[in-house]
Structure formats: C-alpha cells, structure tokens
Amino acid sequence: MNLFVPKNKKKVRKININKSNIQNFEKEIYDLFNQGKIPYPIHLTKGNEESLINIFHYIDKKDWVFCSWRNHAHALLHGISKESLKSQILNGKSMYVSSKKHRFLSSSIAGGIIPISLGVALGLKRKKSKQRAWLFIGDMTSQMGLFHEAYKYSRNFNLPLEIVIEDNGKSVKTDTKKVWNLKKIDFPKDLFYYKYKLAYPPFGTGKWVTFK
Ligand SMILES: Cc1ncc(C[n+]2csc(CCOP(=O)(O)OP(=O)(O)O)c2C)c(N)n1
Numbered sequence: 001m002n003l004f005v006p007k008n009k010k011k012v013r014k015i016n017i018n019k020s021n022i023q024n025f026e027k028e029i030y031d032l033f034n035q036g037k038i039p040y041p042i043h044l045t046k047g048n049e050e051s052l053i054n055i056f057h058y059i060d061k062k063d064w065v066f067c068s069w070r071n072h073a074h075a076l077l078h079g080i081s082k083e084s085l086k087s088q089i090l091n092g093k094s095m096y097v098s099s100k101k102h103r104f105l106s107s108s109i110a111g112g113i114i115p116i117s118l119g120v121a122l123g124l125k126r127k128k129s130k131q132r133a134w135l136f137i138g139d140m141t142s143q144m145g146l147f148h149e150a151y152k153y154s155r156n157f158n159l160p161l162e163i164v165i166e167d168n169g170k171s172v173k174t175d176t177k178k179v180w181n182l183k184k185i186d187f188p189k190d191l192f193y194y195k196y197k198l199a200y201p202p203f204g205t206g207k208w209v210t211f212k
C-alpha cells in the first residue's frame with residue numbers, strides 16, 4: 001500500500017501542480033546546489049509526488065500545514081510560489097521554509113513541529129474555526145515519544161489535527177525498523193500514511209560541492 005487515507009475524509013481543493021512541476025523545481029535546486037550557489041543545507045524530495053498531490057486535495061487553502069526539513073513539495077502544493085520558495089532556499093531556509101500568509105511552517109528539529117501543530121489545533125478549536133492543522137512527519141519522527149503524547153492529546157481532546165506519516169523507511173541512512181526492531185510501522189487508522197522510496201540522498205545531493 002502506498003497511500004492510506006482514513007475513512008470519511010473529503011477532498012476540498014483543486015490542485016494545479018503536477019508531478020513534473022515538483023520534480024523540475026527540485027531538479028533546479030539540485031543543480032544550483034551542485035554549482036555551489038546554495039552554501040546551506042538542503043533536503044530534496046522525489047518519489048512521493050503522487051501521494052502528496054493526492055493528500056493535498058484534502059487540505060483547505062486556509063488550513064495550517066506543518067512539516068519537516070523535507071518540505072519543498074509541500075510548500076508548492078500549499079500555494080507558496082516557486083519564486084518565493086526558491087528565494088527562501090537560496091537564503092539558507094530550505095530546512096525551515098515558512099509563510100505566515102500561506103499558514104505554512106516547517107522545522108529542521110526532528111519532532112519540533114509536533115507541539116506547535118498541536119497548539120495551533122487547540123487554538124483553532126478554541127476559536128471555533130472550521131480550519132484544521134496538518135502535521136507531516138517522517139517514519140522515524142512518528143516513533144518519537146513526543147509524537148505519541150501529541151497524538152493521544154489531540155484525539156482525547158478532539159482537536160482538528162490531521163496527521164500524515166511519510167514513510168521512506170529511513171532515518172537519514174539508518175533503517176527505522178531496525179532501530180526499533182519493528183516488522184512494519186504500525187499506525188492508527190485515523191492518520192494519513194504513505195510509503196515511498198526517496199530518490200534523492202537524505203540530505204544535500206550526494207556530491208562534494210565547492211561553495212563560492
Ligand atoms: C532533535 C533532532 N535530532 C536529530 C536530528 C537529525 N536528523 C535529521 S533528519 C533525521 C531523521 C528523521 O527521519 P524521518 O523522521 O523518517 O524523516 P525523513 O528525513 O526520512 O523524511 C534526524 C535524526 C534533528 N534534525 N533533530
């Protein structure tokens with residue numbers, strides 16, 4: 001199974017970005033990095049475009065999106081322009097792209113975004129907002145104690161927090177299942193979940209680059 005969507009979720013959005021748009025953007029960043037034009041860390045995504053596009057159909061334009069260092073595709077799908085995203089990346093913010101206007105926040109700290117998304121979901125509930133908070137986390141981050149507490153809190157207090165597990169099987173280069181002696185990542189069935197094979201190295205481009 002590549003993508004699991006929980007029951008009773010409705011598609012609410014038209015997406016006018018396709019797989020090649022995302023791949024072309026990432027390839028441009030890949031080339032710029034190799035040319036020494038981005039002297040900062042970058043994390044590229046490839047192999048999950050179709051699942052991501054599918055999931056973003058469920059995300060309202062005014063919902064809050066929270067994700068990790070691997071966030072370029074998410075940013076484009078949530079409406080951040082290519083130009084603005086590229087400028088953030090060229091200025092060293094690839095790992096923590098953000099836009100208040102688009103209600104988009106990411107973090108380079110593993111699990112760091114979890115309590116923030118939970119707090120925003122609590123705020124949305126208190127304000128009786130119709131919007132939801134969306135939390136995207138990797139397979140390793142989904143095994144952190146922090147995540148289990150946030151999950152329990154959000155469900156027990158019925159908060160508008162949607163969670164997406166992005167399972168590429170790895171924590172950087174380490175097999176996540178081996179770390180925890182798991183046969184498979186077991187996840188509650190009220191979460192979105194997708195599995196993919198990351199087609200870029202976990203960080204950078206896999207090449208030694210001389211920065212100018
Ligand atoms: C608090 C903290 N510890 C360690 C790291 C180093 N680190 C960066 S990515 C990563 C692995 C995370 O794996 P996963 O959640 O599966 O995300 P993926 O990169 O595979 O998308 C780690 C441990 C970090 N960013 N933050």
Ligand SMILES: [Mg+2]
Pocket residue numbers: 138139140166167168169170171172
């Ligand atoms: Mg992973």
